[in-house]
Amino acid sequence: MNFHDLRVNADRLHASIEEMAQIGVTNNGGVTRLALSEEDRRARDLLKQWMIDAGMSVKIDDFGNMTGRREGTAPLAPAMTGSHLDSVRRGGKWDGALGVLGPLEIVRLLNEHDIQTARPIEIVNFTSEEGSRFEPAMIASGAVAGVFSREFVHSRVDQNGVSFGDALQQIGYAGEAENRPLHAAAFIELHNEQNPLLDDADLPVGIVEGIRGITWWNVAVTGESDNGPTPMTHRRDALAAAAEIVVGVREIAQQTGDGATGLVGRLRNEPDLVNVIPSKVVFSVDFRHQELRVIDQMIGQLHELIDTVKERHGVEIEAEQLWLSEPTPFDSTVVQAVEDACQSSGIPAMRLWSGPGHDAKYMQAVCPSAMIFVRSHRGKSHSEDEFSAPDDVEASVNALLHSVLAIASQP
Amino acid sequence: MNFHDLRVNADRLHASIEEMAQIGVTNNGGVTRLALSEEDRRARDLLKQWMIDAGMSVKIDDFGNMTGRREGTAPLAPAMTGSHLDSVRRGGKWDGALGVLGPLEIVRLLNEHDIQTARPIEIVNFTSEEGSRFEPAMIASGAVAGVFSREFVHSRVDQNGVSFGDALQQIGYAGEAENRPLHAAAFIELHNEQNPLLDDADLPVGIVEGIRGITWWNVAVTGESDNGPTPMTHRRDALAAAAEIVVGVREIAQQTGDGATGLVGRLRNEPDLVNVIPSKVVFSVDFRHQELRVIDQMIGQLHELIDTVKERHGVEIEAEQLWLSEPTPFDSTVVQAVEDACQSSGIPAMRLWSGPGHDAKYMQAVCPSAMIFVRSHRGKSHSEDEFSAPDDVEASVNALLHSVLAIASQP
Numbered sequence: 170m171n172f173h174d175l176r177v178n179a180d181r182l183h184a185s186i187e188e189m190a191q192i193g194v195t196n197n198g199g200v201t202r203l204a205l206s207e208e209d210r211r212a213r214d215l216l217k218q219w220m221i222d223a224g225m226s227v228k229i230d231d232f233g234n235m236t237g238r239r240e241g242t243a244p245l246a247p248a249m250t251g252s253h254l255d256s257v258r259r260g261g262k263w264d265g266a267l268g269v270l271g272p273l274e275i276v277r278l279l280n281e282h283d284i285q286t287a288r289p290i291e292i293v294n295f296t297s298e299e300g301s302r303f304e305p306a307m308i309a310s311g312a313v314a315g316v317f318s319r320e321f322v323h324s325r326v327d328q329n330g331v332s333f334g335d336a337l338q339q340i341g342y343a344g345e346a347e348n349r350p351l352h353a354a355a356f357i358e359l360h361n362e363q364n365p366l367l368d369d370a371d372l373p374v375g376i377v378e379g380i381r382g383i384t385w386w387n388v389a390v391t392g393e394s395d396n397g398p399t400p401m402t403h404r405r406d407a408l409a410a411a412a413e414i415v416v417g418v419r420e421i422a423q424q425t426g427d428g429a430t431g432l433v434g435r436l437r438n439e440p441d442l443v444n445v446i447p448s449k450v451v452f453s454v455d456f457r458h459q460e461l462r463v464i465d466q467m468i469g470q471l472h473e474l475i476d477t478v479k480e481r482h483g484v485e486i487e488a489e490q491l492w493l494s495e496p497t498p499f500d501s502t503v504v505q506a507v508e509d510a511c512q513s514s515g516i517p518a519m520r521l522w523s524g525p526g527h528d529a530k531y532m533q534a535v536c537p538s539a540m541i542f543v544r545s546h547r548g549k550s551h552s553e554d555e556f557s558a559p560d561d562v563e564a565s566v567n568a569l570l571h572s573v574l575a576i577a578s579q580p
Numbered sequence: 581m582n583f584h585d586l587r588v589n590a591d592r593l594h595a596s597i598e599e600m601a602q603i604g605v606t607n608n609g610g611v612t613r614l615a616l617s618e619e620d621r622r623a624r625d626l627l628k629q630w631m632i633d634a635g636m637s638v639k640i641d642d643f644g645n646m647t648g649r650r651e652g653t654a655p656l657a658p659a660m661t662g663s664h665l666d667s668v669r670r671g672g673k674w675d676g677a678l679g680v681l682g683p684l685e686i687v688r689l690l691n692e693h694d695i696q697t698a699r700p701i702e703i704v705n706f707t708s709e710e711g712s713r714f715e716p717a718m719i720a721s722g723a724v725a726g727v728f729s730r731e732f733v734h735s736r737v738d739q740n741g742v743s744f745g746d747a748l749q750q751i752g753y754a755g756e757a758e759n760r761p762l763h764a765a766a767f768i769e770l771h772n773e774q775n776p777l778l779d780d781a782d783l784p785v786g787i788v789e790g791i792r793g794i795t796w797w798n799v800a801v802t803g804e805s806d807n808g809p810t811p812m813t814h815r816r817d818a819l820a821a822a823a824e825i826v827v828g829v830r831e832i833a834q835q836t837g838d839g840a841t842g843l844v845g846r847l848r849n850e851p852d853l854v855n856v857i858p859s860k861v862v863f864s865v866d867f868r869h870q871e872l873r874v875i876d877q878m879i880g881q882l883h884e885l886i887d888t889v890k891e892r893h894g895v896e897i898e899a900e901q902l903w904l905s906e907p908t909p910f911d912s913t914v915v916q917a918v919e920d921a922c923q924s925s926g927i928p929a930m931r932l933w934s935g936p937g938h939d940a941k942y943m944q945a946v947c948p949s950a951m952i953f954v955r956s957h958r959g960k961s962h963s964e965d966e967f968s969a970p971d972d973v974e975a976s977v978n979a980l981l982h983s984v985l986a987i988a989s990q991p
Contacts, residue, residue, distance in 0.1 A: 363807060363809070364807070364809055364810065364811065365810070365811065365814055366811065369814075381809065383808075385854055385855075395959075396774060396775075396935070396936065396959075396961065396962065397794075397841070397843055397845065397866050397868070397935070398774075398775055398792065398841060398868055398934075398935020398936055399775065399776070399841070399935075399959065400775065400776065400777065400839065400841065401830070401833050401834050401840075401841055401842075403776055403959070406830070406843070408826060408844055408845075408847060409826060409827065409829075409830045409844070411823075412822075412823040412824075412826035412827045412844075413823075413827055415819060415820060415823035416820065416823045416824055416827060418820075419812070419817070419820045422812050423812050428811065429812075430808070430809055430810070430811065430812055431812075432808055432817070432855070432857060433819055433820070433823075433858075434808065434819075434852070434853050434854045434855055434856050434857065434858060435849070435852050435853060435854050436819060436847070436849045436852070436858075437849075437852075438846070438847045438848075441845070441846050441847070441848075442845050442846060443796055443845050443846050443864040443866060444796075444843070444845055444866055445845050446843060446845065447844075447845060447847075453854040455808050455854060455855055457808070457809055491854075523809075524807070524808070524809020524810075525807065525808075525809055548806075548807075548810065548814070550807065551807065
């Protein structure tokens with residue numbers, strides 16, 4: 170049999186996704202499966218059973234990360250793939266689950282065709298990717314990459330004061346540090362896009378070149394409260410000043426182009442009365458781009474704008490960085506392997522960058538990594554409206570199949 | 581004696597203002613004397629005693645308005661003046677009180693010099709001008725002018741559920757409808773400016789040509805909530821759209837000039853999260869000008885701007901008028917009488933318009949009216965920082981003296 174003609178069993182793939190989506194199903198057909206919850210335990214139990222049924226061994230590490238392993242024919246580091254089974258509240262059924270169940274279908278297919286690979290194939294279900302119950306997001310892949318300490322991770326608490334460590338014990342998924350998914354030849358994560366770039370381009374599959382960088386800033390404008398009839402020339406209006414910066418943040422991103430984004434999502438106004446001049450406005454700024462240089466350039470433009478607005482309105486403005494997540498370019502060899510797999514299998518695809526973070530962002534620090542995206546309707550995600558068409562899902566898993574086979578076949 | 585040389589007794593004037601300011605005095609030298617409170621009762625009792633001591637008769641109407649009367653020599657309608665003794669929480673000592681105690685000093689002065697006027701002179705202390713305890717503001721002068729019914733006024737309740745009518749009974753100032761201050765030849769109100777126009781012009785006294793009109797609008801922008809990394813071209817960002825209108829409101833007022841003001845004082849943003857595109861922003865717009873035509877023109881420009889922003893951002897925008905208070909030009913004859921009084925007495929003064937409303941706004945519907953302003957430092961009012969210099973206060977009462985004498989001398 171020619172490997173290039175190998176295709177996954179779409180019916181079996183969709184059936185597994187639907188069966189998993191019943192765990193934590195919402196009234197509107199979405200999923201609520203918070204990390205380390207009873208629903209998460211049931212999802213893990215099901216995955217574990219499916220892995221064992223597919224002849225895989227299953228290991229659990231000290232963060233609850235599950236690794237299923239299909240042995241290879243040579244004593245080599247595995248080709249690793251995976252994603253997460255936890256979800257946000259009222260999320261979609263593909264987010265995370267596709268990147269775990271797509272690989273499972275690949276193993277089932279290889280078993281069916283009795284195909285042996287040189288390298289082992291490992292499938293990881295990372296714990297608590299979403300950060301909806303325990304913050305921050307991607308905490309367990311970050312811990313594997315050494316970004317977060319074990320103490321930090323285990324001491325995170327949810328809204329009810331339950332710690333990550335206790336929740337992990339409670340659902341019976343606390344394992345050993347030696348089982349961390351650290352020793353792979355490469356890691357490839359399949360995920361739905363969560364952005365409309367593929368939908369716009371009318372393409373089913375994306376070859377992800379990296380995760381864009383993000384910076385969050387907090388801007389505080391202090392003016393002076395005064396009566397409504399105060400003449401225009403005597404005002405130090407914090408909201409009028411802030412509004413110019415809100416408009417400017419959008420313009421800076423638009424003028425930068427090349428996928429740059431700028432957002433003011435949060436804004437608080439004081440004293441917030443119809444006929445009183447606002448004395449204080451505090452707002453957030455979120456800039457994203459694939460190059461740190463460009464993010465720095467947008468922040469520079471923000472500071473220039475702030476200086477102009479300070480002068481024009483006679484207000485005080487303080488801006489401080491809350492967070493910087495530097496851009497993470499993926500490994501060019503692995504990205505190329507994905508592109509080659511799409512081309513040789515005739516799967517229409519394009520290269521793009523991811524806006525949101527994913528476990529692969531941290532895994533890139535552990536081993537050469539890349540991602541595959543499947544088109545998501547209108548880019549909707551973290552929503553019960555999330556939708557990926559069955560044909561697209563099938564194409565994306567076939568792209569993963571041939572990418573993993575390429576890695577797993579390499580000596 | 582030449583009337584033109586007549587000047588009030590400044591020491592007696594300031595002493596009365598200081599004595600009144602002790603009723604409800606705050607730690608920082610301001611005044612809290614809410615309408616129909618125990619402090620208001622004590623202020624009324626003191627005023628009543630002072631009026632009686634000055635040989636005046638005192639009448640109370642069914643809204644608690646107090647009218648002190650000094651008889652004239654002819655059977656003519658009185659020259660009326662007055663303002664209010666109630667205050668906002670932590671307000672200043674001149675706001676309202678000056679317009680009651682200035683006239684009292686005038687009567688004392690006339691008594692001292694044994695000057696008789698053709699017309700009677702009446703001093704009114706209007707109830708609940710501020711609206712801090714019972715809304716709306718200027719409720720009792722409005723009731724005298726027929727804008728509010730007696731039932732409406734008496735049924736207003738404060739934060740504790742106490743009605744205006746009950747509070748009036750409780751402090752013993754519920755009088756008869758026949759005592760309403762309805763039958764004057766003219767009404768002149770002296771008040772501190774509450775705006776910095778006189779301070780800017782370095783003039784002690786203002787001749788008020790009218791009360792500017794105000795309109796309040798509510799604007800609701802509906803966009804679409806989405807993830808932070810959504811491409812700029814795919815956003816329907818309610819806050820980015822609203823910010824352009826906030827900037828525009830300021831520009832519309834600035835370009836209109838001629839004292840026009842525009843303010844966005846209140847703004848609420850949803851869902852108000854750092855990395856989520858705002859889906860709904862609701863904000864207020866406050867436009868003011870002395871001509872209704874100009875207010876209408878600014879609203880027209882606001883609507884044009886809304887249409888542009890709707891198109892540019894793909895958002896829905898609804899704008900509705902919450903309130904319109906039309907401009908109230910004062911009576912040109914009375915305004916001229918005030919100007920003549922200032923000129924003949926050598927008091928530096930200029931004509932201007934009032935931003936805030938005053939009891940004289942409603943009294944203009946009852947009889948020909950006007951106002952005199954005294955300079956207030958930096959225009960501060962409704963604040964413990966309110967300050968009018970003693971010399972300015974003296975000059976403003978002398979301006980009132982000669983204005984009232986001019987009216988009271990007319991047959």
